[in-house]
Amino acid sequence: MKSTCLVLIYFCFVPSLSFAHPVSFEGSTGLMGYHSDFFSHNQVNYSFKYWFAGGVHHLRKPNADKETSASLLTLNFLLKRWNTKKFQANIYGVFGAGESSLTAESKGAGFALMQFDIEDRKLYFLAKHARVISKDQTDFYQTTLRFGVAPYQDEYSGFHSWIILDLQQVKFFGEKVINDITPMLRFFYRNLLFEIGQSFDGVTKFNYITHF
């Protein structure tokens, strides 16, 4: 019941959540998303295994004249993980299908996302490409590169901070390519993480992740 309420609150009041952990530990539910003035991507997933999750995605173009969005069901896979004493690295693949109105008409669409990330306690790197495809065209794509540095290390139960540089290229069908660079601050405590930043073009971004 509590979990259901949290999901409803999430969909009703939080415009967007971040996207960084398509799969988490077995039996966990993740709420995450990314939000900016030109694009938002929300996701809820449930991890059946540490390498496999089912997800619901909602992509939206916030400032469009009419409703411009895509709703998708996905299967999220941890394709490869490297666990070492120094770092952890992952390759994720997310594949799904649903309905897209990101172009003029509403129609069936497919979704694919590939992500690579590597991090230790001081450094973090992520590369990601997501694409919504319908019929013969790409409705939307997003390429992301992220570099992060932790200015200090705290205990597991402490308050953690990261400085992140977020580079993005986003394109909606029939529109020009949007490139932006955003310095962000990431904060997390226990199972709550949020990031906030403003791009060099003045676009404010807000990301959010939680697992329970």
Add this chain to the structure above:
Amino acid sequence: MYKNIFMLCICCFTLFAQGKTHDHSKMNHDHKDSVAKIKKQEKKDKVLIEVKGMVCAFCAQGIEKKFGKRKEVKSAKVNLDKMEVLVKFKKGQSLNEKQIKKIIVDAGFSYVGSK
């Protein structure tokens, strides 16, 4: 004749005595084993688990949560610097190595060993 009987009695007594001595030694061994087992049982009140890949506090919560769900576990504490998890068990309860390994793997990490 009496001498032979006497010698036979001596031999039997010696063999009997040796057997007794051997039994005592066995009992001592058994006693030592029991003490070792008790000490081992005492040690299992807590276990320190070494984990590979545990770099992110945000992700490591899965390990604490997984251990926390087990009825045998009193508490689980993650040490990110050493990539270790200290698990304390409830009185008279514990988890074996196979169970511990499964919990670590299900949380998405690699199990190195426990002590």
